[in-house]
Amino acid sequence: MNKLDLRQAIVSFLRSKLAVAVSSAQRAIESATDEETVPEHKYDTLALEASYLAHGQAMRVQECEQEIQRITTMLLPDAPDKVMLGSLVSLLDVDDKRQCFFLAPCAGGLKVPLQHHSIMLVTFDSPLGKALKAKRVGDEVSYKIGKIDYNYEIETIS
Structure with missing residues (x-):
């Protein structure tokens, strides 16, 4: 993408x-x-x-x-080896459902449709953004909002 x-x-x-x-x-x-x-x-x-x-x-x-x-x-990194600002990250949940997130400096929560995908903007101030920061492909990402635990595996970073 x-x-x-x-x-x-x-x-x-x-x-x-x-x-x-x-x-x-x-x-x-x-x-x-x-x-x-x-x-x-x-x-x-x-x-x-x-x-x-x-x-x-x-x-x-x-x-x-x-x-x-x-x-x-904002700068868009070409092929980052870890999650950073400007990264497009694909995560898999426990049911192998894919979700795409874009690490942005602002506008967190905005969903943008592009090429039959829905991509959500995430900032490093959010719980997911904090959990993603500096992670690499294959790393597990866990965070909690309220009483709900979220667990993902990083599939791709671009």
Whole structure:
């Protein structure tokens, strides 16, 4: 699987997310500055609440832009011998079911369809990411979330 194609698919998803965030921020700003939100008395907080929402949406836009920048500029290792940032990892569970993960600097949890596969982005801050860090092909990976134990074997790293 081509990691450059994967990166393009990730950036495409992130740009869609950014477009929604920009639209939401614009609506929130319009709401905060609308003449109907002008307070009529000291207990009327509609304008204040709208300005908080506009600020939050603007921060969301900034975060989306940063994610796109980080994914776009990250190095993609060619043939890593161990799991590192930019690695595409195929794991087998105890039932020999294959799952694909991409080690990314951000956007953990995002699922990207590519070439009839669903690839989930994982960061090293997540339980799975911590368990994968610096592992090699054939190594076992175990981690726990809540009361559920997860166990995998690393099939491939690219």
